[in-house]
Amino acid sequence: MNKFIICKLRDVIKIVIFLIFLSLLLIFSKNNIDSVKDSLNIFLQNVFPSLFPFILFTNIVLNTDIPEIIDKFIGKYIENIFKVKSSSIAIIIGFLCGFPLGAKATLNLYLENKIDYNSAKKLLSFTNNCNPLFVISTIGISMFSSIKIGILFLISQYLSAIIIGIIYKTTITNNNLKLSNTTNNKIKKDKDNFFNNIKTSIFNTFLSLGTILGFIIIFNLLFSIIKHYLNLFNISNTIICIISSIFEITKGCLDISLLDTNIILKLVIASFSIGFSGFCILCQIYSVISNDNFKFIDILKPKLIQGIISSIITYILIKFTNFFNVDTLTIFNNQDSVYINKKIYINYSLILIIFTICIFFYLKHKKSSHKTTLLKKGGKL
Numbered sequence: 001m002n003k004f005i006i007c008k009l010r011d012v013i014k015i016v017i018f019l020i021f022l023s024l025l026l027i028f029s030k031n032n033i034d035s036v037k038d039s040l041n042i043f044l045q046n047v048f049p050s051l052f053p054f055i056l057f058t059n060i061v062l063n064t065d066i067p068e069i070i071d072k073f074i075g076k077y078i079e080n081i082f083k084v085k086s087s088s089i090a091i092i093i094g095f096l097c098g099f100p101l102g103a104k105a106t107l108n109l110y111l112e113n114k115i116d117y118n119s120a121k122k123l124l125s126f127t128n129n130c131n132p133l134f135v136i137s138t139i140g141i142s143m144f145s146s147i148k149i150g151i152l153f154l155i156s157q158y159l160s161a162i163i164i165g166i167i168y169k170t171t172i173t174n175n176n177l178k179l180s181n182t183t184n185n186k187i188k189k190d191k192d193n194f195f196n197n198i199k200t201s202i203f204n205t206f207l208s209l210g211t212i213l214g215f216i217i218i219f220n221l222l223f224s225i226i227k228h229y230l231n232l233f234n235i236s237n238t239i240i241c242i243i244s245s246i247f248e249i250t251k252g253c254l255d256i257s258l259l260d261t262n263i264i265l266k267l268v269i270a271s272f273s274i275g276f277s278g279f280c281i282l283c284q285i286y287s288v289i290s291n292d293n294f295k296f297i298d299i300l301k302p303k304l305i306q307g308i309i310s311s312i313i314t315y316i317l318i319k320f321t322n323f324f325n326v327d328t329l330t331i332f333n334n335q336d337s338v339y340i341n342k343k344i345y346i347n348y349s350l351i352l353i354i355f356t357i358c359i360f361f362y363l364k365h366k367k368s369s370h371k372t373t374l375l376k377k378g379g380k381l
Contacts, residue, residue, distance in 0.1 A: 035224040039217040042250050046142070047216070048209060050134040054097040055208050059201035061089075062108050082165045086114040087123055091165075094127025095158065098134065099281050100208070102127030103288045103299075110292065117293065124294065125302035126165035128285050129157055130249070130274055138250070139274065143257040149267065152317060152324050156271050160309035164302050212284055216248060219280040223247040238265075245273035248280040264318055268311045275310030276303050 061067065067089035075088040082091065090109055094102025106127060110120040132154055140150015223244055230240055241259055245252025256270045282303060286296050317324045 031224050031228065032221055035220050036217055038251070039213070039220045042220075042254075043213050043216055046134070046138045046250055047212065050131050050138060051098070051212070052205065052209065054131060055101060056201055056205040058093055058097050058101040058105065059204045059208075060197055061093075062105060063197045063201065067105075067109075081162075082122070082126075084115065084119045084122055087119065090123050090127050094123070094129060095161070096132065098131035099128040099277065100212075100285045100288050102129065103285045107289050107292060121294070121298050122165070122168050124285075124289065124299055125168050126161040126306070128277070128281075128299065128303070129161050130277065135274060139253050139257075139270070143254050144267075144270075148324060152267070152314060153271055153274050155317065156310040156313040157274050157306075159313050160275050160306045163309055164306050168302065211287065215280050215284050215287075216250070219248045219278075219283075220251055223251075238269075242269055242273075245269065246276070246278055249273055249278040252278060264315070267318065268315050271314035272307040272311035274307075276307030 070092065071086055071088045075086065078088045078091055079085055086109060087106075090102060090105040093105040103124060106115075106120050106123040109115045109123075110117070115123070135154045135157065136147065136150030140153060141147055144150070226243070227240060230243070238259060238261060241252065241255040244255045252273050253270050256266055256273065259266055282296070282299055285299055286294075289299075290296075
């Protein structure tokens with residue numbers, strides 16, 4: 001009888017929640033339309049140009065033997081720093097390409113039984129950072145009108161991520177599972193057909209970007225409704241901007257940059273937002289790993305700590321270094337202007353160079369493997 005009442009109560013609660021959200025969508029229909037338009041504008045102008053080449057590049061690389069080749073060259077050095085074996089590709093992608101690619105690279109290593117559950121949890125704690133070009137060009141230059149501020153944010157983010165990676169301690173749990181051979185065979189990639197890899201990677205790239213756009217719209221919609229009620233209680237604009245950055249980083253950092261307050265305070269808040277990344281990004285990351293024994297708290301807790309550490313580092317760099325002196329941080333010069341005009345070309349050129357190098361090593365490795373196979377079979381080279 002009690003179970004029946006509980007089930008009925010749950011059904012009632014679900015219906016009430018459904019009606020509340022439906023009512024909010026109808027009541028704030030005009031604001032919702034504006035919010036969706038703003039989200040699309042943010043995505044097309046800032047997120048898509050920054051993430052598309054990196055997501056495509058990462059998808060292609062993860063479906064080749066390049067991660068194994070990279071691990072042979074520099075794996076032992078990274079392992080000595082972070083104490084995680086076979087993790088170099090996930091760490092490199094997490095720092096150079098950003099979220100949610102660090103999570104995807106980590107998940108691939110876990111599903112292929114190259115790392116265990118605890119190692120994957122540790123990697124997830126510090127390999128989901130913001131894309132470096134997004135931090136420098138979009139947040140630093142476009143929003144705060146200074147390339148120095150972009151560099152300041154990037155240094156703070158990287159140092160805080162490295163600190164998290166070094167101090168994070170793994171614990172033995174019952175979730176330290178390995179996939180069966182049957183499951184492992186299902187997820188094994190076809191690493192021979194390179195052009196098929198490109199086709200699949202393009203599809204996965206647009207699928208990932210569509211998911212990112214959906215999360216941005218959802219969280220901006222949610223915040224636009226919350227903001228309406230916050231304004232009714234005369235909440236200060238600074239607090240509203242902080243809440244905005246906790247929900248979605250791009251819109252949040254834009255709101256922070258427009259605050260009429262002390263520049264140091266704005267930079268510290270923005271640095272926390274970049275380190276924490278916002279619930280929108282955390283949900284994007286979790287959507288990648290949610291089906292494989294990982295919990296939301298596995299990424300929420302370290303990202304919250306990273307945000308705090310990042311803001312502290314930003315404050316220290318402003319106060320105790322000449323390069324990031326607050327009097328010169330916001331000066332917008334011709335160099336910054338040139339950087340804005342060419343940022344897309346720099347983005348794609350960097351990817352093209354890295355991609356070419358990776359293809360070279362991949363083809364060289366395949367040729368070497370082919371020769372070895374022929375020798376083992378007694379064939380002629």
